[in-house]
């Protein structure tokens with residue numbers, strides 16, 4: 001038997017070689033672009049390879065891939081699509097380990113109140129698993145419990161990820177992407193996921209924002225069951241929005257409610273669920289929409305509210321010139337070599353492609369997706385918050401239309417937009433002037 005230190009070193013070295021292999025393979029694929037005539041083919045190949053590698057590397061990489069899949073401004077659809085299919089489901093750890101975390105986190109009285117905990121989890125992902133339980137008075141609870149090894153694993157993976165990022169950044173063509181910075185920001189987000197008190201705080205803020213809306217909820221928390229590694233909440237008896245066909249009741253009302261929920265987060269509260277996919281939205285038979293998994297949020301800066309609301313207005317009025325100007329003048333960075341006239345022409349052509357269509361026939365996915373492609377092509381960066389908002393709108397549309405094919409996104413959004421424009425604080429001055437021809 002090898003001593004533990006040596007085993008650990010071996011395992012680390014093994015992982016390092018796996019990572020090195022990935023970057024090597026990535027370079028090969030990068031080089032392969034000459035062999036293909038169509039850009040899309042190369043991109044899809046890269047995307048599939050990245051996805052399968054992340055899956056093999058495990059939890060932290062899967063999360064990294066999932067987050068990358070939500071950045072259509074950074075990588076093209078050929079890459080986001082395979083990455084968005086990455087699954088964070090893993091084999092559960094033995095229940096004894098979960099019980100030990102509960103013993104360590106909860107005081108004896110509280111621990112004793114949990115009279116029945118189902119040993120088989122409802123869900124098991126890399127950071128936590130969720131168990132159904134009962135309190136002494138019969139109340140059903142959902143216990144989200146952190147895996148004992150989660151923190152150590154995340155920390156180790158982040159070290160390797162950073163090393164990899166620094167290595168590939170030695171290549172001049174990659175340096176522009178400022179990968180180490182991206183990995184650092186991702187690391188902060190990932191570490192935030194390890195402290196469930198943040199999720200509890202976000203939960204309380206959402207609860208307050210939606211207090212006056214009967215149909216929209218977040219799970220009620222049991223304060224004494226909420227610690228750094230345990231989140232005890234109301235058990236929501238419903239189906240996940242990934243299976244909208246299983247939802248009974250008034251689907252049209254439910255669609256409108258789900259859409260309203262997302263519009264309110266985006267346009268009114270400026271406090272948005274940033275891991276918003278149908279798996280994190282639950283629908284109950286009595287017609288409630290419940291948001292879960294609230295660890296990641298995006299806050300919309302007050303000063304930026306105005307400009308990006310204007311951007312939505314430009315899109316809904318099909319005003320390409322205005323949209324191009326807004327994206328350009330508020331972009332965090334733009335390429336030094338930008339040809340503004342060509343950029344604007346691409347935006348105008350994109351808007352032209354759906355000109356004259358009635359507003360309710362516009363698909364957010366087509367409008368926003370096309371816009372992201374143009375921004376990426378001309379290297380006009382988008383504020384990361386905007387991409388969260390963008391995705392929220394796409395989820396709203398996708399889910400809403402599954403429940404109610406006639407759902408009119410723009411008609412529902414209009415009053416939110418008007419209200420938001422009326423109360424928006426003075427905008428931040430643009431970062432740069434739009435060049436005049």
Ligand SMILES: Nc1ncnc2c1ncn2[C@@H]1O[C@H](COP(=O)(O)OP(=O)(O)O)[C@@H](O)[C@H]1O
Nearest residue numbers: 122123125130142219233234235236279292293
């Ligand atoms: N309060 C709850 N009531 C019922 N089921 C829940 C509750 N919270 C989580 N779940 C189930 O557990 C799954 C994982 O929980 P989630 O908070 O999304 O964790 P993860 O970060 O692992 O995705 C959810 O998709 C849902 O099926």
Ligand SMILES: [Mg+2]
Nearest residue numbers: 279280292293
């Ligand atoms: Mg989830």
